[in-house]
Each structure stands twice: as C-alpha cells, then as structure tokens.
Amino acid sequence: xxxxxxxxxxxxxxxxxxxxxxxxxxxxxxxxxxxxxxxxxxxxxxxxxxxxxxxxxxxxxxxxxxxxxxxxxxxxxxxxxxxxxxxxxxxxxxxxxxxxxxxxxxxxxxxxxxxxxxxxxxxxxxxxxxxxxxxxxxxxxxxxxxxxxxxxxxxxxxxxxxxxxxxxxxxxxxxxxxxxxxxxxxxxxxxxxxxxxxxxxxxxxxxxxxxxxxxxxxxxxxxxxxxxxxxxxxxxxxxxxxxxxxxxxxxxxxxxxxxxxxxxxxxxxxxxxxxxxxxxxxxxxxxxxxxxxxxx
Numbered sequence: 001x002x003x004x005x006x007x008x009x010x011x012x013x014x015x016x017x018x019x020x021x022x023x024x025x026x027x028x029x030x031x032x033x034x035x036x037x038x039x040x041x042x043x044x045x046x047x048x049x050x051x052x053x054x055x056x057x058x059x060x061x062x063x064x065x066x067x068x069x070x071x072x073x074x075x076x077x078x079x080x081x082x083x084x085x086x087x088x089x090x091x092x093x094x095x096x097x098x099x100x101x102x103x104x105x106x107x108x109x110x111x112x113x114x115x116x117x118x119x120x121x122x123x124x125x126x127x128x129x130x131x132x133x134x135x136x137x138x139x140x141x142x143x144x145x146x147x148x149x150x151x152x153x154x155x156x157x158x159x160x161x162x163x164x165x166x167x168x169x170x171x172x173x174x175x176x177x178x179x180x181x182x183x184x185x186x187x188x189x190x191x192x193x194x195x196x197x198x199x200x201x202x203x204x205x206x207x208x209x210x211x212x213x214x215x216x217x218x219x220x221x222x223x224x225x226x227x228x229x230x231x232x233x234x235x236x237x238x239x240x241x242x243x244x245x246x247x248x249x250x251x252x253x254x255x256x257x258x259x260x261x262x263x264x265x266x267x268x269x270x271x272x273x274x275x276x277x278x279x280x281x282x283x284x285x286x287x288x289x290x291x292x293x294x295x296x
Contacts, residue, residue: 014045183210
C-alpha cells in the first residue's frame with residue numbers, strides 16, 4: 001500500500017493516493033506519515049481542481065483535508081495552506097468577501113514577507129495571478145522584514161526547501177529584494193552562515209551575496225562566508241574572478257584547513273581547482289603558488 005501510495009503521488013493521481021492512504025490508516029491508525037500524506041493529497045487535488053476551474057470539487061477536497069489534518073503532527077502548516085486555498089476560492093467567487101478573507105489570513109500569518117511567501121506559493125501551485133492576489137491581500141509592496149520577521153521567514157523557507165520543493169521564478173523575484181535589504185541586521189555569526197546556506201539552496205544569489213558581504217564586514221576572512229560571497233557574485237553576474245578574488249579564496253582555503261573545517265576547505269578547493277591551472281597550494285607557512293589567472 002505504501003508503494004502504491006508513492007506511485008500515485010508521483011503520478012499526480014491524488015484521488016488514488018487518498019484511497020491508499022485511507023487503507024493504510026485503516027490498518028495502522030497511528031501512522032502519522034500516512035495521515036499527513038493523505039492531507040497533502042487532498043490539498044494537491046484541490047489545487048488541481050482550482051486550476052481546472054472546478055471550485056465545487058476543490059472545496060470538497062479542502063473539506064476532506066480538514067477532517068484529517070487535526071490529527072496530523074503538521075496540522076498548523078497544513079491548516080494554513082488549506083485556509084489560503086479557501087481564501088483564493090472566495091476571491092474568485094466573491095471578490096469583496098475574498099479580499100476580507102485574504103487580509104484576515106495575512107494578519108494570521110503575521111503579515112509581511114512570510115505571509116506574502118505563503119500566499120505566493122499557493123498562487124503558483126494553483127495558477128492564480130500573483131500580483132493581483134497580493135494586491136487584494138494588502139501586500140502589493142513587501143516591506144523589508146525586521147530582525148524577528150527575518151528569522152521567522154528564514155525558518156519557513158528552510159522548511160519549504162527541506163520538503164524537496166523549489167521556488168518558481170516569480171516567487172524568487174518577489175522575496176529577493178526585501179531579503180537583500182534586510183541583510184544588515186546584526187544576526188549572530190552562526191545565523192548569518194545558516195542564512196547564506198538557505199539562500200544558496202533557494203537560488204537567491206543577490207540576497208545571499210548581501211548577507212555574506214555584510215557578515216564579512218563583521219567577521220573578516222571567515223572561510224565559509226568568503227565561499228558564499230564568491231559563489232553568489234558569480235551566480236549573480238558571472239564576473240570573471242580577479243586577483244583579489246583568488247587571494248581571498250586562497251587565504252580562506254588555508255584558514256579552513258588550519259581550523260579543521262574540511263567541508264568548507266573541500267568546497268573552496270573545488271572552486272580553486274576549477275579555475276586555476278596550478279591546483280591547490282600546500283597548507284602551511286608561505287604564500288605558495290599564485291592562483292592568479294590574470295597574467296597567464
């Protein structure tokens with residue numbers, strides 16, 4: 001049954017997936033994984049019905065998701081998704097009532113970038129117009145998050161990425177500029193590094209570069225931050241590396257080796273190998289072979 005459930009979900013056969021999940025729960029009522037996947041199958045089927053212009057069937061799927069989600073360990077997040085989908089249906093059927101519902105949901109999500117992100121994901125998933133929906137929800141302009149809102153959003157973004165989901169280009173465009181402007185908040189070093197890694201996974205190079213460079217002003221030469229800054233600059237503009245870039249990479253590689261940070265040293269070493277005909281210098285005192293490509 002579990003294999004059949006996986007196959008049905010992989011083929012977007014959400015009705016079959018729901019049936020298999022119910023059969024699993026009949027045999028194993030405390031199977032939380034099957035329960036969550038059942039709710040997700042109903043939500044996915046609702047999105048499919050919205051795209052297919054069948055609001056009646058979409059509401060039926062949302063109602064069935066609601067019946068199961070209260071017993072799920074992820075009930076809060078799934079309930080949020082169900083509420084947003086219901087608000088999108090309200091907006092289509094009765095614009096005035098829909099705006100009120102959407103604005104209430106935005107308020108429940110704390111407003112700002114987190115609410116905009118949650119709403120944008122659902123718009124993309126069910127084919128609703130993003131800009132018009134954000135405007136109806138009172139989010140035509142996304143404010144720069146304060147430090148608390150930034151931390152909450154990065155946690156939300158990590159959770160989304162951990163589920164194996166990427167970000168559509170309109171969603172990335174929506175959130176990147178507010179994030180870039182929020183890079184100056186004085187986060188602890190570990191949180192700055194985690195933010196850079198999250199933004200790498202989310203394919204948001206301009207925001208990642210802003211966070212890495214802001215952190216480097218506070219902790220100059222930190223190897224993992226040097227790595228993030230370099231990679232993000234290359235992804236943003238494909239700028240040809242300069243002598244200064246190679247010097248920073250060389251110093252960061254040496255520093256990571258000395259600190260025993262083999263993961264970061266390996267990642268920086270891979271960049272150096274890909275760019276330099278001289279390979280890696282040997283760790284230890286002395287400058288070692290130059291890494292410059294400018295004079296070759």
